[in-house]
Structures are given as C-alpha cells and as structure tokens.
Amino acid sequence: MNRAKIRQPTWVMTFLLLAGAALRLFGLNNISPPGVTHDEVANWLIDRSILAGEHAIYFTRAYGHEAGFHYLQTAFVGLIGDNILALRLPAAFCGLLGIAVTFALTRKLFGKNVALMAAGLLAVLFWPVFYGRLALRAILLPLVAGLSAYFWWQAWQADARAAKSFALAGLFAGLSLHTYMAARAVPIFYALWLTYLAIFHWREVKQRWQGVVLFGVMFAAVAAPLVIYLQTNPSAEFRISEVDAPLQALRSGDWQPVLQNGLKLLGMFGFVGTPLWREGVPSAPVFEPVVAILFYAGLLLCLWRWRQPRYAFLLIWLATSVSPSLVTINAPSYIRSILILPVLTVLPALLMHSLGQLSTLLRHLSTRSSKILLLTIFLFYAARTSVLQFQTWPNGGDVPFVWQAAFTEMADYLDGRSDLTTAAIAGWSPSTMDSPTMTLLRQNDDLPLSHFDPQEGTLILPAARPAVVIRPSDLPLDPVWETQLQLWGSEVEQDGRFTRYALPKQPAIELANPMDVAFGEEIKLLGYEWVNDRELLLTWRVTAVPTAPRQQFIHSLDANGSQLADTYRFDAPDPQGIWFPHWQPGDLILQHLTPPALGEATRLRLGWFDSTTCTPGPCQNLQTVDGLAFVLLEVE
Template sequence: MSQSGNRQPVWVMTTLLLAGAALRLFGLNNLSPPGITHDEVANWLIDRSILAGEHAIYFTRAYGHEAGFHYLQSGLVALLGDNILALRLPAAFCGLLGMAVTFALSRKLFGKNVALMAAGLLAVLFWPVFYGRLALRAISLPLTSGLSAYFWWQGWEWRGEDTGHSQRRFTLAGFFAGLSLHTYLAARAVPIFYALWLAYLAIFHWRDFKQRWRGIVIFLLMFAAVAAPLIIFLQTNPGAEFRISEVDAPLQALRSGNWQPVLENGLKLLGMFGFVGTPLWREGVSSAPVFEPIVAVLFYIGLLLCLWRWRRPRYAFLLIWLGTAVSPSLVTINAPSHIRSILVLPVLTLIPAIVMHSSGQLSTLFRHLSTRSSRILLLTIFLFYAARTSVLQFQTWPNGGDVPFVWQAAFTEMADYLDGHTDLTAAAIAGWSPSTMDSPTMTLLRQNDDLPLSHFDPQEGTLILPDAEPVVVIRPSDLPLDPVWEKQLQLWGAEIEQDGRFTRYALPKQPAIELANPVDVTFGEEIKLLGYEWVNERALLLVWRVTAVPTASRQQFIHSLAADGSQLADTYRFDAPDPQGIWFPHWQPDDLILQHLTPPALDEATQLRLGWFDPATCTPEPCQNLRTGDGAKFVLLPME
C-alpha cells in the first residue's frame, strides 16, 4: 500500500505534464497565435546574430534584451531551422519545466498533495499556457527564479551533519537567482525579494539565520558573481534600457510625491486574480481575471491565511514573493500587466492549493465534504480550467481586439497562399514595415524561401510591380492601396480577389507605362528614373526601375525650390533611419516602383530637386547622396 502511495505523485504528475504539454504544443505553429509579432521576429534576429558569432551579455537592439533565453532559443533555431516552431518550443519547454519546479517547491514547503494541486492548476491555467506559446523570453524567468527558491529551501531546511550538502544547495540557489537576471526585465524584482526575505529571517528567525550564515554568505556571493556581468554592462551603458523610461510614469510620479498612480495600480493588481485582468490583448484576453470565481475566492482566502500565519517562514515567503513579483507592474503603465508580473507564476497556484488541501482536512469539522468528494471537486476544477483555457487560447484570444493585427494574421495567410502556388516566379507584398520587419516575417512564415519577394508601403503612395509572369501583388485587406494605383490596376485589367484577410491582384505581365515626361537617369547604379507626370497640377506620378538590389537603406528626398533656387520645403520617402539598425533588402532587380505623391509648397515652387541618399551616413557627417551617371547628386524637375 505504501509503494502505491509513493508511486501516486509520479503517475499523477506525468498526467499533468502531458496535459500541460498538450495545451502548450497543440497548434503552436500559427493556429494560436494566428501569426507572429514583431517582438518574436526581433528575437529571431538576435538569435541569428548569435549564430553568426555575435555574443553579448545584453543585446541593445529591440529595446534591449537580456541574453540568457536567446542562447537557448538560438540553439533550437540552429537545430530546427528558421521557423516559428523553433522559436516557440523553448518557451513551451520553459513552461513545462516551470510546472515541475512549482511541484518540487510546493512539495518542499507543503507536501505532495498541495504540490500536485498547485502543479495541476498551473498546467491548465491560461496565463502560464499563454506565455508558454510565445517566442518571448519572459517565461524563462519563473523557471530560473523558481529553481533558486527550491534550492534555497533545500539548503535552509537541511538538518544533517554534512554542512557541505546545505552549502551546495545555497550555491545552486545563488546561481539560479543570478541567472534569473539574465532572462527578462521583471527579474529586477528578484534581488528585492531576497533582500526583504533575508531581512525577515534575520529579524524574526535570528537563531536559524545565524546557524546558516555560511550558506547565506555563499548564496549572496554566487548571486552577485553570476549577476555581475549584466550589472556592470548596464551601469557602463546607461542608455541600453531606454524602454524603461517609456513605461515608468507611475514610478516617476511616486518619486515626485504623487502616490495616486501607484495606489491605483496596486488595487488593479490585487483585483487581477479574481475581478479584472490585463487591459491589453497582447498580454492575454483583455480584462479576463486570472481565476474564475471559485478559485479566485480560494486565492484570496489563501492570501488571508498567509497574512494570519506570517510568522511562519513558508507563509511569509509566499507573501514576500507575491508582493515583490508584482512590483514591476506596480510602478509602470498598463497595470495589471501579466508579462511584468510573470515572476508570480512559481507560487501563483500554490496559494489556492493550500486552501484546497485544507478543505479536505477540515472535512471532519464541516462533516459534509468527504475525501472522495474533495477529489471529485479538484478534478472538476482541473477539467474546468483545461476547458476554459482551451476556449480562451484557441477561440477567444486569436480573434479578439488587436490580436490579428499584432500577430500579423494576414501575413500568415499570405505566406500560405505563396507556398501553395508553386507556379509563381515573384510577388510584391504590401505591408507596414517593408524595409525592417516584413521581409524577416515572411522568411519565418513561409516554407518556400526561393520565391523572390518585393515589399512596399502603400501608405506612402507606392506600388511595386515585379518583373514576372504573372505579376502578383498581395496586401492585407485592412491596408488599402493608394486610390490612384487601385484604379490603375483595374484599368490594366488586373484580376482582383479577396481571400480571407488579404487581397490579391494579378496581371499577365508588367504593363507598359508611358508618362508625359520620360527620363533616363540612374542613381547609384541601383534605381533608374523612367519618367514623371503631373496629375491635377498638384499630384506627381513617378516611375522607377530597380537595376540592382540596394546594399543598404535608401531614402528619397524631394525639395521644393523657389525661383531663386532656395529650398521652400522637403519631403522624404522609403527607408527612414531605424533606431535599432534593422534593414533588409526588399526590392528585386527589374521591379517597377510607382509613386503617387504631393510635394509640399507647390504654390510657390518653380521646380523640384529629386534624389536618393543613404540615411546611415547622415550622422555626424553630411548625408551621402547616390550619384547619377554624370556624377550629379540630384535631378531637377520643372513644374508644369
């Protein structure tokens, strides 16, 4: 009988891990999420830089990234290739390992029954499942911090004569605490937690603290040693984390003596477990609380229980962990933020699990809740949350709010269309970021990377027609073409078809375009001006042909000039400088680039100055223009 009891956690935990794996792995490749975000694409770009030999403690691109998760992710990319599955599997693995850590930590603190309840709820709860399906580094923080807590308690509670055993556990606790700082920005709460936790132990449990002082010193030294490279880098590069300044308005208000934003955030964070959740769809189902009413009540009762028993270290541990874990969201905007509070996860389900377990123990008092009915109740809660998470993850969230836009669902459908049409020889893609994120997005989404693609932004009045038969242009249906080019495609007899979230245009071949003013000027041996024409005296049509793929970003300038040659106004098109240094070639040889634009200050202008330059050369030196065949930096177009 005892052997069966010993085996019980093994098969139960195995079942829970399988359930958790099913929710985290099913449809991971674009079922939910319905595509890929720019944040995930940026992660891939960092991974590719690692595989190319660029190594760092902290990557400053994409608003700044700690390096730890990227080395794990780049390993999967090297093994499985450049695809979404390779990017997201590390997050799923971290989520599943986080379940195991929650089980181990909970068992250490409250026994195997509480541990199974906590791990079971964590397996099927929407919050951890959601972040276990995204190619983002945040989910690695609960894993490393949870391991640190587990080994801390192993060292703290060791009662044997072998003090080396305890010290080795404290060493591991310090190692994983330091490693957690290399995962995600919210890990800045980890040293705050340990500072408060050690202060609590020193004040209220001095005798035990004093007996373990060597292990605690070893823990602190290891913590500092592992964290030191990152701390040194951030101290010597104060501008590396500029993203913080964009979201820390409540903290700045607090520093100026205004407590209201932080207090309001505190109420929101307290309420997110049972009342109203995150306001952002990109962090989950907007406004959905973490728990439904039954478990929410158990969670809040668990908090009260921890407060009642705060002098017992394991209960104080939960309170201090929870309080410090939500502090990053407490002092930033858009509270309650699930991603900035993700440090909560190792103990999140442990708190209601304590109350669930206690309800069975109290059955003799209430005399209407038997052990068997307790198990039925727990199984019902588990199945309910598995069903709830399935509905939220695969039905509600993918179609809610701005999720289809942020996760580029239209691009996913466009990639499927291109992969399914092997007869195509080229295509042009309309998007919002043609020179930065659109090209790598399509690389990750497509199975066939041999098809050459050109990218353009129709909001600039631009249309690209590739040199192919047929000529195919596709765009997200909620990103319309310039009306002039929409009408012109119809006049050329284009076949126009809307398919799901994207619209397709097809012409048999590139049309012959004749403008009123033909020109033959090539800039930098890369792009040739074929002609221009004025429409309604205020709009200008330009036609270009790509003669070679640009080797760097190219920006177009148009200056309106007065009769005396002075500059009245200017306008710019195409590749504006990107602060993160991201740029990808997005034109193909022999592409036709059509422009419809309205230059500024036309009422006073007598001619236009038109040319191209490399925006990367503009600081601190003057911009380097692309020269024409005769060495000129620009051409002049008379007003007609």
C-alpha cells in the same frame, strides 16, 4: 508503505505534464498565436546574430534584451531551423518545467497534496499557458527564479548538502537576472526575505550563516557582469523610461498612480484582466470567482500565519513579483508580473487542502469526493483555457494585427503557388520587419519578394509573368493605383485576411514626361507626370538590389533655387539600425505624392541618399551618370 501510494505523485504529475504539454504545444505553429509578432521576429534576428558569432551579455536590439533566453532559443534555431516552431518550443518547455518546479517547491513547503493541486492548476491556467506559447524571453524568469527558491528551501530545511544547495540557490538567483527585465524584483525579494529572517528567525540564520553568505556571493558573482554592463551603458535600457511614468510620479511625491496600479493588481486575480490584448484577454481575470475566492482566502491565511517562514515567503514573493507592474504603465501587466507564477497557484491550493482537512468528506486527497472536486476544477480550467487560447484571444482586439495574421495567410498562399517566380507584398514596415517576417512564415524561401508601404502612395509591380501583388485586406492601396490596377486588367480576389492582384504581365507605363536617369547602378527614373491639381506621379525601375538603405528626398525650390520645403520617403532604418533589402531587379516602383510648398515652388530637386551615412554626416547621395547628386523636375 504501499508502493502504489509512493508512486501516486509520479503518475499524477505525468498526467498533469501531459495535459500542460497539450495546451502549450497544440497549434503552436500559427493556429494560436495566429501569426508572428515583430517582437518574436526581433528575437529570431538576435538568435541569427548569435549563430553568426555575435555574443553579448546584453543585446541592445529591440529595446534591449537580456541574453539568457536567446542562447537557449538559438540552440533550437540551430537544430530545427529558421521557423516559428523553433522559436516557440523553448518557451513551451520552460512552461512545462515551471510546472515541475512549482510541484517541487510546494512539496518542500506544504507537502505532496498541496503540491499536486498547485501544479495541476498551473498546468491548465490560461496565464502560464499563454506565455508558454510565445517566442518571448519572459517565461524563462519564473523557471529560473523558482529553481532558486527550491534550492534555498532545500538548503534551509536540510543539514546535509546545505552548502551545495545554498550555492545553487545563489546561482539560479543570479541567472534569473539574465532572463527578463522583471527579474529586477528577484534581488528585492531576497533582500526583504533575508531581512525578515534576520528579524524574526535570527537563531536559524546564525546556524546557517555560512550558507547564507555563500548564497549571496554566488548571487552577486553571477549577476555582476550584467549589472556592470548596465551601469556602464545606461542608455541600453531606454525602454524603461517609456513605461515608468508611475515610478517617476512616485519619486516626485505623487502616490496616486502607484496606488491605482496596486488596486488593479490586487483585483486581477478575480475581478479585472490585463488592459492589453497582447498580454491576454482583457475580460478574463486570472481566476474565475470560485478559485479567486480561494486565492484571496489563501492570501489572508498567509497574513494570519506570517510568523511562519513558509507563509511569509509566499507573501514577500507575491508582493515583489508584482512590483514591476506596480510602478509602470498598463497595470495589471501579466508579463511584468510573470515572476509570480511559481507560487501563484499555491494560495488556492492551500485553501483546497485546508477545506479538505476540515471536512469529513474531503479529509484525504485519496477520497472519492476530494478527487471529484479537484478533477472538476482541473477540467473546468482546461476547458476555460482552451476557449480563451484558441477561440477568444486569436480573434480579439488587435491580436490579428499585432501577430500579423494576414501575413501568415499570405505566406501559406505563396508556398502553394509553385508557378510564381516573384511577388510584391504590401506591408507596414517593408524596410525592416516585413522581409524577415515572411522568411519565418514561408516554407519556400527561394521565391524572391519585393516589399512596399502603400500608405506612402507607393506600388511595386514585379517584372515576372504574372505580376502578382498581395496586401493585407485592412491595408488599402493608394486609390490612384487601385484604379490603375483595374484599368490594366488585373484579377482581384480577396482570400481570408488578404487581397491579391494578378496582372498577365507588367504594364508599359507612359507618363507625360519620360526620362531615363540612372542613380548609381540600382534605380532608374523613367518619367513623371502632374495630375489632379499638382499631384505627382513618378515611375522608377529597379536595376539592382540595393546594398544599403536608400532614402528618397524631394526638395521644393523657388525661382531663385532656394529650398522652400522638403519631404523624405522610403528606407530610413529604425533606431536599432535594422534594414533589409526588399526590391528585386526589374521591379517597377510607382509613386503618387503631393510635394510640399507647391504654391511657391517652380522646380523639384529629386534624388536618393544612403541614410546610414548621415551621422555624423554629410549624407552620401547616389550619383547620376552625369555625376550629379539629383535631378530637377519642372513644376507645372
């Protein structure tokens, strides 16, 4: 046999993997995606906890995470450091290995030519490229499950090494459950697949029964720790209850939501895209019309030849892969259907190959016409994915907001200002995700930052010279403080997606009612003033970095001292207990607010407490120097 022909798949696969690598690695550090999501930041926090010695089979943070991808990602963080590239490289490599697994699996089932076509299309298709660029665990599922399928077919087709291959198939099937929630479809697939084989190919099953049992034992053994944990901790997966409305409707006898989802899922390959920008481009289905027709024709071909195990395998895999999206909201969901990736491009590749066999011009893959056709499809999808990934998606819908593009630009600005000693950052989640987000995005972590939420009527002015405040341009400051910054002579400049204010120094603020009341050793009340018909201005000085979440309470009291109403502000941690210190010593905290029930109130009771002490309670208040848990302010 001609050695060049033997080496041909190697050279072609090398080219395909290089093309796939270019699409997955170029601009991975904040070109596309344009920043970092809270989900990616949450992943990093779990990785840091692993490096700190916290180990688990299932992490309950961030709505619950299977542990598999985190240990892989943690290795990259430990080697490369705390940055976006370290978080996303594991996903890119999983995506590239997924191309190789699709080639190996398809070659087992349908031969070299179909395998090269399927791998080539998967290398440049937007869906797998997109998830190969995010620091999320889902992309590990198709890789591990695809390896399970590959070893299954290796065992099924060969007598030698059958036991070892069946064991490896079970091992990877079990490991797949440790990757992502949608892996719950894997045991459903194998249950249906073994049922099919038992009914229609019982003789072959009897010949391999020991291997099948070994597969099942290995599968169960590897999956068991996670299954036992989730069974004994049912509240760990509360996220499922937030998205399973179609499943609940089905259980109550209402088929309509599931049927509607089924139509959407069937149409996503050529007619409709995902409804969420965070999962892709809503206007772009998986395939454009030509390859979509080939996909649907390949589906019909599998239905026609369902008695052959390899075609039935594709059908059952496709059906079970989309089942998580079928019974949840926001269908078609690409991330919940991600298990489909190992076989997604096999169906159009089957039709390409079949057409080549029927045509005298396209009879062999090596003919010029066939190569031109395949190269044209390959280049078209590479160009389509490039446009979608680097132009359409980063600027579309809520992508700049979800991926915190403004924070990315703010971090670049701060890294370029070597003269700054501190700065205040406006954001939507100052006590939880803003601080670690900026830690990931910045190169210079030595610059201390203070974070605040302007939607609460708050402004922080750092004590440094100059006093610099930065906010996303689509997150305005409270109008009172916006006006005051201009009156204080701040330089205001909009730069891309963010706006910055620079004061020569922290201004001296004189309110009508000056005070000097320290709460603990962390924060001091400097004064208050009533303005604009009972709107309250408060000024605080941070004296030390808080050691725990500090939440402010304001109680409106009547003439008898009875509480009429209350309001709470600042640092309540999220349900997962995430909180980060985000005030620096010397910061001025300015508040503009309207206390409740002022029509009947004569005084306000004002103080701070540690919100982590309120369960089971009572809350522990910060004490004043006089040993009081609050101060009283007169209502004017």
